[in-house]
Amino acid sequence: MKTKIMITNEAKKIIEENPVAFATVDGENKPNVIGIAYVKVVSENQVLITDNYMKQTEENLKQNNNVCLAAWDKNWNGYKLIGTAEYFTAGEWKEFIEKMPENKGLPAKGAILITVSKLIKLG
Numbered sequence: 001m002k003t004k005i006m007i008t009n010e011a012k013k014i015i016e017e018n019p020v021a022f023a024t025v026d027g028e029n030k031p032n033v034i035g036i037a038y039v040k041v042v043s044e045n046q047v048l049i050t051d052n053y054m055k056q057t058e059e060n061l062k063q064n065n066n067v068c069l070a071a072w073d074k075n076w077n078g079y080k081l082i083g084t085a086e087y088f089t090a091g092e093w094k095e096f097i098e099k100m101p102e103n104k105g106l107p108a109k110g111a112i113l114i115t116v117s118k119l120i121k122l123g
Helices: 009-017 055-063 092-099
Strands: 020-025 031-036 039-043 046-051 066-072 078-088 110-122
Touching (some): 009 039, 031 055, 055 078
Antiparallel strands (some): 020 031, 046 110, 066 078
16 A cells, blocks of 8 residues: 655645745656746645646646656755646636636646655755
């Protein structure tokens, strides 16, 4: 039986209160990394990201849904999250991101729900 990953309160604070690096890989294993300003922890093993301007990331997710995120604070305390992503253009998660105050005035094209399979403390 696989152990369920749990995002701790410490990890949640670092993930939600700092910029996050978000890495994807296309179908030919070419990597892409971008910076994300807002990530929401929505369950003990899931985080939600808004796609406002992620053309390459969206294309990569269609080809390969394996992702990695890294977040750290000013004291270099941080976490790496490895998991799989689902992209939503309608439904519950799309509505959730549209209502987030952080997305006011932004396109909120899609919601990316990441199920974390590995959480690694950095530093």
